[in-house]
Amino acid sequence: MQTFQPPAQTCFIGSANPHHAVYAVEEVRRLWPDLTAKELEENEIVLLTTSTDLESALTLLKQKEPMFLRHVQPVEQVGVLTRSQSDFETFAAIAQQETRFCPGDKVAIQVRRTPGITYDYTAFGVKEKLDPLLVEQFGVEPVVRDADWVISLYLGKDQFYWGVSHPADNLSDWSGGMIRFRQELGQISRAKFKLLEAETRFRLDFSQFHRAIDLGAAPGGWTSLLLERGLQVTAIDPAVLHPSLLSHPQLTYLARSVNHVNLPNQTFDLLVCDMNGSPQQMARLVERLLPTLKAGATGIVTVKLLHKKPFQTVKEVLAIWGKTMRFIAAKQLYHNRDEVTLYVQKED
Ligand SMILES: C[S@@+](CC[C@H](N)C(=O)[O-])C[C@H]1O[C@@H](n2cnc3c(N)ncnc32)[C@H](O)[C@@H]1O
Missing domain, CATH: 3.30.2130.30 (VC0802-like)
Structure with a gap:
């Protein structure tokens, strides 16, 4: 039978x-x-x-x-x-x-x-x-x-x-x-897997970018990946960045909140952001720095799902950036917990 x-x-x-x-x-x-x-x-x-x-x-x-x-x-x-x-x-x-x-x-x-x-x-x-x-x-x-x-x-x-x-x-x-990455010896944070997965999932190649800004960078998993890919990285976080990164010649570390930094316009072709806290507040902090991005710059942003209204939350974040950032994709990655990852691009 x-x-x-x-x-x-x-x-x-x-x-x-x-x-x-x-x-x-x-x-x-x-x-x-x-x-x-x-x-x-x-x-x-x-x-x-x-x-x-x-x-x-x-x-x-x-x-x-x-x-x-x-x-x-x-x-x-x-x-x-x-x-x-x-x-x-x-x-x-x-x-x-x-x-x-x-x-x-x-x-x-x-x-x-x-x-x-x-x-x-x-x-x-x-x-x-x-x-x-x-x-x-x-x-x-x-x-x-x-x-x-x-x-x-x-x-x-x-x-x-x-x-x-x-x-x-x-x-x-x-x-x-369930995408798996090998844990490396001396890996700074498991958060690195999120950015690695975003790179794979969104078919990006970070080595094609030149200057990145990393918002909410500490302890430095994402920054370490971007440095490994050969980028110049400006890492911003009032919390302490891992000591192994501090002497890296391609790194600029600004040990303060994102709302206390002033950077030249049209400087970066990649923005990554893994700041914790309210998604709307995060989006407003990112918005302040959008002029520092070059036209066509890519953004990879973690959106924390604090209020269990994920679709509404993503909509509100995108609305704060308005026409400046074009939505490409949003995905809850395997390495995301109560959060999703947004892939956006600055309009030309
Ligand atoms: C999840 S951790 C980031 C982990 C990081 N992506 C990594 O790979 O190691 C979130 C970070 O956001 C930072 N943060 C929260 N609010 C911030 C703000 N207003 N400005 C800068 N950093 C902020 C926190 O200090 C914390 O270190």
């Missing part, structure tokens, strides 16, 4: 940061009005179902990428899960039915298990079993990154969800959008 079948309607698993899936669902519903959402993990992982065909549903998602949706994976087969070794036979049977793989294609297998549930195998164990089978049957190359195809397998308690897609159609090519 076959223990798996395609879902009746277009179906994706959507992942958001903990406690934020509710916002992702709200955004997706604006794109797919008949959306039904079922929680797989509380306010974090949801099964998104619509009568819109898969291609159109995906196009809508990619055209207006939801701020809180970190990752999606298509669900092409739903099956019964025993959580024992016998599941491998089911997974192998589905894999063998695949028609899209060509010899030489790079195929990644991304398996996620539900936390708190016991399985007789690991996520890596599934990959270990399936990889040789895919190599033998299709002549594909198993990879972890830079895949042509991703097999996404989400394991629930007694059901599993299987889908195959191009990584670009998953919004992130990391399993569940």
Whole structure:
């Protein structure tokens, strides 16, 4: 007896940061009005179902990428899960039915298990079993990154969800959008991961910029990344910057509040801001320094979600900058907690 079948309607698993899936669902519903959402993990992982065909549903998602949706994976087969070794036979049977793989294609297998549930195998164990089978049957190359195809397998308690897609159609090519960076020896702050992720997510290359202003820079994770990328950095924060940075020849450190600095106009081509406090207050402080940016300068700004009204908060921040800053994107990054990251550009 076959223990798996395609879902009746277009179906994706959507992942958001903990406690934020509710916002992702709200955004997706604006794109797919008949959306039904079922929680797989509380306010974090949801099964998104619509009568819109898969291609159109995906196009809508990619055209207006939801701020809180970190990752999606298509669900092409739903099956019964025993959580024992016998599941491998089911997974192998589905894999063998695949028609899209060509010899030489790079195929990644991304398996996620539900936390708190016991399985007789690991996520890596599934990959270990399936990889040789895919190599033998299709002549594909198993990879972890830079895949042509991703097999996404989400394991629930007694059901599993299987889908195959191009990584670009998953919004992130990391399993569940959980992008990982290696912690470096002597790394100044974990905040550095946020800026690294913003660089990847927004397809930026900070080494292409020349002069950056870092608002709320201490202890200096973001500043250290920009210095590593070869930029001249003006770091502003009344709090202390890490001593390892202070003698850097490319660094200017202004140990005071942003509202007490005066800098020449049209100086910087990159503004980054990770100041804590009220988002509206942060936006006004940033506004004061907008004349110091060159036309076309890029801004990467963390917006703290203090009042749980994320869409309204982002709108208010953008309204404070008015026409001076053009909105490019807003995303809750994997490394953001109760905050989102804005990507803006100064108008020419
Ligand atoms: C989350 S931390 C920044 C971490 C930093 N991005 C890093 O990578 O290490 C927030 C910083 O904003 C600073 N801050 C808050 N209000 C500020 C203001 N008005 N002017 C300058 N810095 C401010 C705080 O002192 C604090 O160091």
